[in-house]
Amino acid sequence: MNLSSSISSQSLAINEREAPLICFSHLRWDFVLQRPQHLMARFAKQRAVFFFEEYIPTDHHLAYFEIHPFEGTTVKSIRPRVPHWWNAAERNLALSRLLDEFLAMSGARRPILWFYTPAMYEFARHIDAAAVIYDCMDELANFRFAPDRMKDMEAALMARADVVFTGGYSLYEAKCKQHSNIHPFPSGVDVDHFHQARQRVVEPADQQAISGPKLGYYGVIDERLDLELIASLAAARPDYSFIFIGPIAKIAPEDLPRAQNIHYLGQKHYGELPAYVSGWDAALMPFALNGSTQFISPTKTPEYLAAGRPVISTAIKDVIRHYGEVEGVFIASDPQHFAQACDDALLLARSGNAWWKPVDQMLEGSSWDKTFLAMEGLVDGVISSTGFAHMQAAKGTSRKTAASKPIILGEVVGVPGL
Incomplete structure (x- = not known):
């Protein structure tokens, strides 16, 4: 040349x-x-x-x-x-x-x-x-x-x-x-954004009225969620409140599980999420194991961890691969074990914040x-x-x-x- x-x-x-x-x-x-x-x-x-x-x-x-x-x-x-x-x-x-x-x-x-x-x-x-x-x-x-x-x-x-x-x-x-x-x-993950949830800011009014312990999910509510798991979880733990934030897509609202301790708060702006998560004791990823979730690598896993919340997930392959050994991430294979994992996550949340340090070191490479x-x-x-x-x-x-x-x-x- x-x-x-x-x-x-x-x-x-x-x-x-x-x-x-x-x-x-x-x-x-x-x-x-x-x-x-x-x-x-x-x-x-x-x-x-x-x-x-x-x-x-x-x-x-x-x-x-x-x-x-x-x-x-x-x-x-x-x-x-x-x-x-x-x-x-x-x-x-x-x-x-x-x-x-x-x-x-x-x-x-x-x-x-x-x-x-x-x-x-x-x-x-x-x-x-x-x-x-x-x-x-x-x-x-x-x-x-x-x-x-x-x-x-x-x-x-x-x-x-x-x-x-x-x-x-x-x-x-x-x-x-x-x-x-x-x-x-x-x-x-935008670590600084979700770190705001660790400050225990004032909860938004529509969530503040909900009694705890509070376990939450945010994201699109669609065929990727295991609706039967959510229903059985609410029945197995009636004293826990299960909060879902996000738009409903490709499923009929009437098909969503309903119970006194299940709360659908609708879609929220990204900037509002830390305030909502600050009021949670743990975070949920109740994904169905089907074709639509076979290859997912949920963005919310590192976001929940950056917010300082223990995570309970079904057995998603990439969650197991990247977070299976992380203290603060609990993976369950069936409804009974998922309910027990929620109990374990709440115990960790009440034990202090020592588990945050290795999590933060891991998240440094994930910006x-x-x-x-x-x-x-x-x-x-x-x-x-x-x-x-x-x-x-x-x-x-x-x-x-x-x-x-x-x-x-x-x-x-x-x-x-x-």
């Missing part, structure tokens, strides 16, 4: 390290703050980040999208709306056109494409990208209401992806032979900042390699780029009916 081509490739790599990032997610930005929000908020400090969400059915006769800004971040959500009567082919064609419209309007050239679901790759596969990233948080094909073709969609995305991340080691082991550049990244920096290094590496390949392919040809246009917040852009 001669000097001029070396300089050109370096310049291209520098430019593309500032390329906008489009994150395709089945989870909405303002639903529950978890892995996508932690990572994208950090990427947004160095580049424009757009969060392209799952489409919303509409009664309107054409497809269009909305741009939503949010307080406290420069990340903007792109929310497509598609007529509810269109079939899958019509819908994907419309979404592809909407994506093209957005790229033209924003002036984004060769963006980074980051996927949390393979289903959205179908309408984005034609985009010329600086890099394609697949951050596989879960085995979505095993989730309720997943598309029948999810595994085929994932195979297509894996074939195109420059780098693949997984949300835990079990998921990595299941997929490591499917890609040559794949890396396990269990979710991180979101460290997770982000490691991912960023891998992304920069693939941008450099794909950027040079793109320069070589385009050498000797002229390329015209559209003038950059400012994004007008709240502007709605539509695609005519098919």
